[in-house]
Amino acid sequence: MKNLAFHIAGLSFVLAACHDNPKVEPGSQPYQFEVPANFPAPLENRENPMTKEGIALGRLLFYDVRLSGNNKISCASCHEPKLAFSDGKALGNAGVSGTTLHRHAPALINLAWAGNGLFWDGGSTNLESQAFGPLTAADEMHQDLFELVDELNAVPDYVTRFKVAFNEKITSQSVVKALAQFQRSLVSASSRYDKYRRNEPGGNLSPQELIGWQLVQEKCQGCHAGELFTDHDYHNNGIDADFSNDALEGIFQGRFRVTYKTADIGRFKTPTLRNIALTAPYMHDGRFESLEDVLDHYSEEIKTSPTLDLKLPEKGLKLKEEEKKAIITFLKTLTDQEFITNPEFSRP
Amino acid sequence: MKRIFIFALAAFIFSSCDSNDDASDVAPVTNSKTSITFDARVGSADFALNKDFTIGSRTYNFSKLRYWVSNVTLVDAKGAEYLVPNSYYLMEEVGDLNLSGTIADKLTYPARKRETIEVEDIPAGEYKSIKFSIGVDARHNDNLSLADGELTIANGMSNIAWMWHTSYIFTSVGGTVKEGTTGGDFTAETGLNANYKTVSLDFTTPVNFATTKGVVLNLDVTRIVDGIDLIKTPKVNAAQATIMSALANNYGTKALSFSAISK
Incomplete structure (x- = not known):
């Protein structure tokens, strides 16, 4: 796919940070989003431009059990790659409370094109806002966002990575930004x-x-x-x-x-x-x-x-x-x- | 882990993306600073928590009054606009709020009265009016990761603590309302992009911020609840779209007025 995928000329909107001033944080490298030849253009994403460092950080966080309140589950617990980032269950109960959820965990596929709301009811407008839902929900990851920042700050590698990717100390806002960047990189176009x-x-x-x-x-x-x-x-x-x-x-x-x-x-x-x-x-x-x-x-x-x-x-x-x-x-x-x-x- | 929310938390402003091109129309000779006070009133009386007020035939006793003020803009005599950068402020009068279980296991938001915002670096000039919005603009309302100004999901003014619709609560007023033997607790809230309201208020005379301390605006709670039957509908939120829209209109069209220039 890589060879045949083409780059839309001047795909600057994927990288743009500000309205008229595309930029990524100093020290991070812009991510060249490859649009599959048979796909439409992805969504404009000005607020959280994808970088190699941001995506790599998001990937680490996606699989890190530190994101849950009991430090036992990660995003991947209910979004497994081998099941196209779904969980194979009708209604999962892998959350911190062990309570069976009322909705089926969605697969995470081609989210860079998902522009009309997330969740089964569209209650969230973008992946950044969406992540706060499962992170804090008592029956899902039930994480205390202050504890989350403390736990990540205890890992020097994370402190460095957040600095490089977002040029700031670790905040819950930059956690969800990194998760969103990783999820937008999950392109399935090689069937x-x-x-x-x-x-x-x-x-x-x-x-x-x-x-x-x-x-x-x-x-x-x-x-x-x-x-x-x-x-x-x-x-x-x-x-x-x-x-x-x-x-x-x-x-x-x-x-x-x-x-x-x-x-x-x-x-x-x-x-x-x-x-x-x-x-x-x-x-x-x-x-x-x-x-x-x-x-x-x-x-x-x-x-x-x-x-x-x-x-x-x-x-x-x-x-x-x-x-x-x-x-x-x-x-x-x-x-x-x-x-x-x-x-x-x-x-x- | 017990945490007390610190107001300074909101200070991690990392974005300077907001375009302030309009400001370039105003010659920056000597920049000034001023304070803008949103004085909460109940008619002619000062607003207070836990105190009975009579509004019409009803007795109200308020436990909270909270609202986002955003995109504060000063308009000079020529019509040029100065948009205060990162101007997202939570105005409020609240007792201790238990926010445990929202974004933290244990979280107490301490009692607070905040009616005044400080604005700096105002380009020199004579200003005739002020514009601001009640609520949070769609760009920020739709993206909880944009931490501009005082925006945060850590103070109970976002829908993380309300429902599965990730956005901000624009305004929230609560307490009890009684008429004779009927009535009880109420919480009247607004939110959603359609209910973002911009208010424009003229000053009675042009204001030079180099020679004035600030401006005082009034927020009259009697006008917030005007036409809203909080005995019949004690919970106003997104599920009561029509009433919520009327409530937002009250904030946008009649609750706020210019009061005075403080010298």
Whole structure:
């Protein structure tokens, strides 16, 4: 991928620190974000320009159990590289309290393009703000942010790295900036599908996979759109008929808990289909164990409610068995082994 | 671990990215400093915590009054603007706040009354008005890692302590409200980018900050709660979008006024 990926000329917006004055901190080296040839341009990121040092620091922090209150779990505990940075569980209980969460841990894939809110309901606008959520939540990492800074300050290597990457002493703000830089570097664009799209060696799709691709374009890409296989938007995909349970600050009501607009009741974020064979189980609560279950849902089990997405027929997509098989065969071509084994992303 | 939040914490200003190009319109001859006071009032009385006030037919007793003032701008006689750099201030009157379990296991935010901000390096000139906003602008509201001015998630004025929507609480007033035998506790808060309100107040006469100590503005709490039924809706936050919007409008359009120049 590296050779064929091209650099958008003057990709200065990825590196820009100030509106008219692109710069990174002295002593740090700008990171040349490589945009895969079949991808759109990533989001403009002026506030937290990526540097090699910032990304490397973010990687260390991502895998460091010092980030949790009990010093036993790290971000990677629920976002494992081998599962495309997901956890393989419907609802995790790896947090400090051991309490089972109410939402499925999302995979971390191509977040440099994720510009329409994070979390299943979009309650966070960017990766920097988002990180404060799991860091402080009692049922997740439950970290005291003052203790976090103390614990990191006790490691001379961290003190040096923060100084180089951000030209400042360690703060919780620079912790989340480094984590965000690392997460934005997690680009998955080397699946067999990508190689097919870019006419690269090994980029062959079988006749059945090509049929599946055609079906995915027709049936799925209304929401799982484009080369990123997500529209980064929110939809009610018919998995429930009733969203009246407003417990836990509306956690079961989808994007409504953030916007309080009735049109957003039951709408959840579209996840990418990339690496989908690795990120089971599926849906915001992990209710479907397999891709077969997911396709059965879209095919026959759509539940209607006032906010059901208009792209979904109320009676379902009515897929034939061979169509479901072809779709799943194609979806497996989106698995990116280079992504999940990339030494730049793995535990340091 | 028990921690007391230190106000100076907010001083780690590392960004000088805010563009102040407008300031170049004002000739920097001798720069001045001044104080800007936001005097909290209840009608004609001075605002105070834990004291009964009658507003209309209701009795209020306040336990807190907190709000972000941001992007303070002084406008000179020619209309040129001086944006005070990193101007994000938490104005407040609170008793000890227990913030344990928000961003720290044990966290006490100590009682504090803060009505005045100090502004330095004001370009010389005659100024006719002041502009500022109540709340936090979208750029900063959407990114909790931007620690400009006094912005921090460590003081209970961000939604880390409120709900899973990572942004700042713009304003917060709480206490009890009673009418006869009805009523009880209330907390009325605003937030979200749509409720960021900019206020512009004219001075009665042009002000030269080289020869004045400062300006005094009034924040009238009777106007903050004007038209907001806090017995019927004792918790105003994002879940009551219409009422929250009306509350934010009160801050933006009628609660603040110019009071006096202090010589």
